Amino acid sequence: MIGQAKRLIELVKIETQSSNAIKNMVAVTSGKGGTGKSFFILNYAYQLSSMGERVLLIDLDHNLANIDVMLNLTSENTIGGFLLNKVLLKELPTEVRPNLDVIFGDSGKLQLPEKRKEIIDYLFSSIRKMGNEYDQILIDTGAGVHADGLYLLSKADSVALIINPDPTSVMDGYAFTKLFLKEYGKREIKVVVNKCDNEAEGKTAFDNLNNATTHFLKTELKYLGTINYDNDVYKSIKEQRIFSEEYSESEVSNQIKSIISSIKP
Numbered sequence: 001m002i003g004q005a006k007r008l009i010e011l012v013k014i015e016t017q018s019s020n021a022i023k024n025m026v027a028v029t030s031g032k033g034g035t036g037k038s039f040f041i042l043n044y045a046y047q048l049s050s051m052g053e054r055v056l057l058i059d060l061d062h063n064l065a066n067i068d069v070m071l072n073l074t075s076e077n078t079i080g081g082f083l084l085n086k087v088l089l090k091e092l093p094t095e096v097r098p099n100l101d102v103i104f105g106d107s108g109k110l111q112l113p114e115k116r117k118e119i120i121d122y123l124f125s126s127i128r129k130m131g132n133e134y135d136q137i138l139i140d141t142g143a144g145v146h147a148d149g150l151y152l153l154s155k156a157d158s159v160a161l162i163i164n165p166d167p168t169s170v171m172d173g174y175a176f177t178k179l180f181l182k183e184y185g186k187r188e189i190k191v192v193v194n195k196c197d198n199e200a201e202g203k204t205a206f207d208n209l210n211n212a213t214t215h216f217l218k219t220e221l222k223y224l225g226t227i228n229y230d231n232d233v234y235k236s237i238k239e240q241r242i243f244s245e246e247y248s249e250s251e252v253s254n255q256i257k258s259i260i261s262s263i264k265p
């Protein structure tokens with residue numbers, strides 16, 4: 001592990017110098033698990049690819065990756081192999097739908113070496129080298145607030161925070177925003193409110209969060225939209241199907257479609 005860490009530190013210096021100045025990387029996060037973060041980003045990626053855009057979705061939910069499960073797919077080559085310096089990043093994308101490639105994550109087995117910030121730098125500089133191959137790069141990150149996760153999010157061009165309308169989720173969203181801004185300065189954070197009864201409930205939840213961040217943190221958030229609760233969402237997850245592919249004309253699919261234009265950086 002020590003030798004791998006030293007090698008990665010050497011590589012990040014080279015990669016950072018040659019990385020492209022692209023602005024097409026969006027990372028999604030949430031203050032706690034269960035908000036529907038991975039559901040949102042997978043369906044966002046599918047809809048965007050269906051519009052003819054070339055999309056790369058990377059599962060960086062450390063040790064709890066689930067995009068592969070949601071797609072009912074497995075891959076021997078995962079992001080863990082790259083982080084352990086065993087494979088090149090360009091070897092990892094798997095085409096799951098036309099225009100949609102996925103780099104799968106690891107679940108319950110990856111132990112990163114030390115110098116994690118340097119490893120994250122190396123990872124993102126390598127991702128940016130692939131930027132010209134895709135119109136949009138989407139990153140699914142882990143829920144909760146921890147140092148590695150916050151640093152990872154700081155490397156993206158745009159951050160989307162997924163919350164639910166219940167007060168605990170709103171408070172978790174506030175806690176995330178407070179710590180992220182404290183560590184990395186003023187950044188625009190975009191918000192999607194998922195699992196709502198209606199648009200009004202979602203807008204109220206956003207207003208509650210935004211009022212708190214505006215008053216206490218002197219920062220306004222950007223409202224992207226609401227996604228309603230739908231039993232068919234859970235049916236699609238259990239059946240390991242992409243919801244927007246199976247229910248393309250549903251209200252939820254249309255709500256995700258309406259968010260696409262405003263979430264893109």
